[in-house]
Amino acid sequence: MDLKGFDQAGRHTAGDTRSVKVMIAGGFGTGKTTMVRSVSDIKPLTTEETLTQASADVDRLIGVADKTETTVSLDFGKIGINDSLVLYLFGTPGQERFWFLWNGLFKGALGAVVLVDTRRLASSFRAIEEMERQDVPFVIALNVFPDSKDYPVDEIRDALDIPGHIPVVAFDARDRSASRDVLVTLIHHLRDRSAAVVESR
Numbered sequence: 001m002d003l004k005g006f007d008q009a010g011r012h013t014a015g016d017t018r019s020v021k022v023m024i025a026g027g028f029g030t031g032k033t034t035m036v037r038s039v040s041d042i043k044p045l046t047t048e049e050t051l052t053q054a055s056a057d058v059d060r061l062i063g064v065a066d067k068t069e070t071t072v073s074l075d076f077g078k079i080g081i082n083d084s085l086v087l088y089l090f091g092t093p094g095q096e097r098f099w100f101l102w103n104g105l106f107k108g109a110l111g112a113v114v115l116v117d118t119r120r121l122a123s124s125f126r127a128i129e130e131m132e133r134q135d136v137p138f139v140i141a142l143n144v145f146p147d148s149k150d151y152p153v154d155e156i157r158d159a160l161d162i163p164g165h166i167p168v169v170a171f172d173a174r175d176r177s178a179s180r181d182v183l184v185t186l187i188h189h190l191r192d193r194s195a196a197v198v199e200s201r
Contacts, residue, residue, distance in 0.1 A: 017084055021108050022186065023136065024075070024091040026115030027123025031143040031173035032091040033075050035115065039179035040077025040089065074105060079183065087183060092127070106130075111190050112138040113182055115173065118148050121159055128160065139189050141182045142170040 024032045036044050075091030090105055106112075112131055116124045131138040140162055142153070157168050167185050171178040 017086055019086045019088060020110045022087045022089055022183065023106060023109045023112035024089055024115065025112050025127040025130070025138075026092075026143075027117065027120065027125075027127060029120075030115040030117045030124060032115055035113075035141075035143075035173040035179045035182075036075040036077040036089050036091045038174055038176045039079050039183065041080055042078050044075060044077035044089075046075045046091075079180065081180075081184065081187065085187070087187075106134050106136060109136055111186050112136050113141050113186055114138050115141050115143050116156070116160070117145065118142055118151055118156060119145065121156070124160075128162075137186075137190055137193050139166060139182065139186045140168040141173075142168065143173045144170055 024035055026032050033046055037046070074093065075089070077089040077091075078086060079089065080086050090109070092105055114124060114127045114131060128138075128140075130136075140157075140160065142156060153168050153170065156162075157164075160168075162168060167189050169182060169185055171182050173179060
């Protein structure tokens, strides 16, 4: 992959390999932890805790009633895209009560993947708003659940009010190759965005 055109600094490691911080964001139960687990080259660090009755009035389980665990801090994984690029993946907590952690997690991030459950579009509105507020480039990844309806991508784009230049792709967060393809889509988006910035100068 040609990395020319990136105008944001990434940390360089031995052998001139660039390491980049990428956020995996989205609403509660959209599959962030699943994606990090499926795609990471290392055993991922997760901070999942068991959901209890005590949180029933706090965490909205509509549409995810079978969910038994939840991320309370972050998920962390690592994947080598090629010999010159390593992505460090930071998964955000999805529940509203942990959103205060997002500001620190986003510091230094080059880009983000926002996961969306098409059965519960509203659950990812906050993540999209946060990308725009912090000016973090992002792509939308539609996590296909077994009972998800097959909506056209353009219909989802309109429903989420996503501009045409932001990629929207469907994938299965449980599948390593599909998750990797989403990350490659993000890298291409970042490259194209940087190239456009350079051309406009």
